[in-house]
Amino acid sequence: MKKILILNTGGTISMSEDHTTGKVSPTENNPISIGEGIFSHIAHIYMENLYNLPSPHITEFEMFELKQRIMQAIDEGYEGVVITHGTDTLEETAYYLELTLDVEIPVVITGAMRSSNEIGADGLANLRSSLVVAVSDESSDKGVLVVMNDEAHTATYVTKTHTTNVATFQTPTFGPIGLVSKNEVIYFQKLLKEEHYEVNSVSKKIYLLKAYAGMGGELIDAIRNLGADGLVIEALGAGNLPPKTVPAIKQLLDDNIPVVFVSRAFNGVTQDVYDYVGGGKRFCQDGVIFTTGLSGQKARIKLLVLLEANIDKCKLEELF
Numbered sequence: 452m453k454k455i456l457i458l459n460t461g462g463t464i465s466m467s468e469d470h471t472t473g474k475v476s477p478t479e480n481n482p483i484s485i486g487e488g489i490f491s492h493i494a495h496i497y498m499e500n501l502y503n504l505p506s507p508h509i510t511e512f513e514m515f516e517l518k519q520r521i522m523q524a525i526d527e528g529y530e531g532v533v534i535t536h537g538t539d540t541l542e543e544t545a546y547y548l549e550l551t552l553d554v555e556i557p558v559v560i561t562g563a564m565r566s567s568n569e570i571g572a573d574g575l576a577n578l579r580s581s582l583v584v585a586v587s588d589e590s591s592d593k594g595v596l597v598v599m600n601d602e603a604h605t606a607t608y609v610t611k612t613h614t615t616n617v618a619t620f621q622t623p624t625f626g627p628i629g630l631v632s633k634n635e636v637i638y639f640q641k642l643l644k645e646e647h648y649e650v651n652s653v654s655k656k657i658y659l660l661k662a663y664a665g666m667g668g669e670l671i672d673a674i675r676n677l678g679a680d681g682l683v684i685e686a687l688g689a690g691n692l693p694p695k696t697v698p699a700i701k702q703l704l705d706d707n708i709p710v711v712f713v714s715r716a717f718n719g720v721t722q723d724v725y726d727y728v729g730g731g732k733r734f735c736q737d738g739v740i741f742t743t744g745l746s747g748q749k750a751r752i753k754l755l756v757l758l759e760a761n762i763d764k765c766k767l768e769e770l771f
């Protein structure tokens with residue numbers, strides 16, 4: 452049997468509901484800890500409580516420490532790692548690990564939409580599926596995987612699509628890459644591109660803004676005044692912004708602060724098509740970086756990782 456490390460970081464999977472008030476909160480004894488015993492037929496399991504944080508409390512510091520802990524786990528001879536995490540920011544941690552870990556062993560991240568003592572609680576079921584994925588030899592070249600609701604998704608493209616539904620994690624453009632049955636995972640697809648960067652610090656300030664009709668440049672100016680290292684904007688359509696934002700964007704670019712556009716639309720990629728004031732064509736000529744299919748939160752993680760890895764700013768465009 453394989454030796455698997457489970458790293459708990461918190462989230463609903465580690466919480467319980469107070470049946471009288473309906474409040475859901477972290478408990479002293481992590482309810483997921485019984486998984487070590489009940490799944491001992493799947494793997495030799497070792498469980499560690501790294502944190503007990505709701506995922507809105509997770510920052511780049513915890514992501515970095517988690518990455519370091521996984522690298523240490525490889526030296527300790529673990530053959531797979533399963534991370535339990537709150538679902539709100541799970542996709543960001545997953546993508547951070549995807550970009551910063553260059554490892555052969557399966558790394559799987561999971562969570563739950565219902566706390567441990569709610570009817571239909573999904574935490575243990577997701578943990579079981581994650582262990583099935585982590586012990587499979589076929590999982591080793593698939594990058595960091597998000598396993599929820601009997602599906603395996605790539606960290607790069609998966610996103611939380613529903614506030615409460617257990618089928619919340621989806622990959623909008625092409626679906627899950629694998630399905631988990633009782634005893635095995637079956638893969639149907641694989642990511643074409645893998646990229647890894649060496650990160651040894653947590654120091655950059657990257658901001659994320661969403662565009663809207665009538666938007667001006669005030670927030671963009673404020674972000675520049677905060678000493679931003681980079682800005683990601685969820686732009687309109689294929690990559691356009693209202694005209695009043697143009698001077699503020701130009702100022703950022705003049706100051707050599709990278710600006711990345713994703714689309715606020717749910718599907719599709721950004722493209723420099725429109726040649727009007729605020730149109731994507733002009734922003735692209737000015738030096739704004741356009742992304743291919745990443746969401747705002749993922750593009751933010753990528754810009755953060757690239758800058759922490761000291762990638763030359765003139766290379767950023769080709770890496771997006």
Ligand SMILES: NC(=O)C[C@H](N)C(=O)O
Binds near residue numbers: 463536565
């Ligand atoms: N389902 C969950 O885990 C949501 C919770 N608020 C968290 O992200 O910690």
